[in-house]
Amino acid sequence: MLNKITLPGTVWIASDIHLGPDTPATADAFHLFLDKACAQADALILCGDIFNAWIGDDLALTKPPEWLSQTLRRFTAVSEKIPLWLGHGNRDFLMGEPLARHVGARLLPDTVCLATDYGNILLSHGDEYCIADIGYQRLRRLVRNRGVQKLFLSLPLKYRLAIADWARKRSMAANRYKSANIMDVTPDAIERAFLNSGINTLVHGHTHRPATHHLTVNGQACTRIVLPDWEYDHGTSLRGGWLTIDRHGPQLHAECRSN
Numbered sequence: 001m002l003n004k005i006t007l008p009g010t011v012w013i014a015s016d017i018h019l020g021p022d023t024p025a026t027a028d029a030f031h032l033f034l035d036k037a038c039a040q041a042d043a044l045i046l047c048g049d050i051f052n053a054w055i056g057d058d059l060a061l062t063k064p065p066e067w068l069s070q071t072l073r074r075f076t077a078v079s080e081k082i083p084l085w086l087g088h089g090n091r092d093f094l095m096g097e098p099l100a101r102h103v104g105a106r107l108l109p110d111t112v113c114l115a116t117d118y119g120n121i122l123l124s125h126g127d128e129y130c131i132a133d134i135g136y137q138r139l140r141r142l143v144r145n146r147g148v149q150k151l152f153l154s155l156p157l158k159y160r161l162a163i164a165d166w167a168r169k170r171s172m173a174a175n176r177y178k179s180a181n182i183m184d185v186t187p188d189a190i191e192r193a194f195l196n197s198g199i200n201t202l203v204h205g206h207t208h209r210p211a212t213h214h215l216t217v218n219g220q221a222c223t224r225i226v227l228p229d230w231e232y233d234h235g236t237s238l239r240g241g242w243l244t245i246d247r248h249g250p251q252l253h254a255e256c257r258s259n
Helices: 024-040 057-061 066-079 097-103 134-143 146-153 157-175 187-197
Strands: 003-006 011-014 043-047 084-087 111-115 120-124 201-204 211-217 220-226 237-246 249-258
Touching (some): 011 024, 024 066, 024 237, 043 120, 057 097, 066 084, 084 097, 120 187, 146 157, 187 211, 187 220, 220 249
Parallel strands (some): 003 111, 011 043, 043 084, 120 201, 201 220
Antiparallel strands (some): 011 237, 237 249
């Protein structure tokens, strides 16, 4: 049964910020976004890949590095004013209840129905819809296994850091040889999501291809909204953005500028 969260008022949603020790400019832009959300939103949802890697809540709860500590303090400031939801992505799926409690947030189910003033919205990170990438889906099932996660989290911190760094580099190398279509969502998976949920508006991130797509599924008009990713530190294209949902409907806010 699909999880449901009732969120009246104005809801803001962002994804794929990919914070880490080497993203100070992205963190600065994101922190300004958090301040704006506190002033203008009634609830904030971050639906995955908030962090570029997450190796366990113990790092955040003991002696977090300064880059992480700054963001955690910001999360606490947000949750003291409005409800804050943290969702799992393909990079930070190990975020757990201890982290959420630490910053006063709540963990978001992997796929959820948001009951908004506009109507029901289906929300997920989005990587589960990229089913053409068979290798990734096999890896996804492995790392989401509770036994595998328990084994990983039992390792000393330095080994987890090394494994995460290796996995990130391996993923980047593998993606260079994958076609763009393989790394995007698969139409069949999107159609099944609409049909199985009975909801005609889907919001997700992951693909880094912000857009609003209109399609027809089983005779019903449906809308798929892809959230922007954030990047203010590397390359020539600086970008970020979010989605707002109120009684008038969803509105995508995407920023892209040259460095």
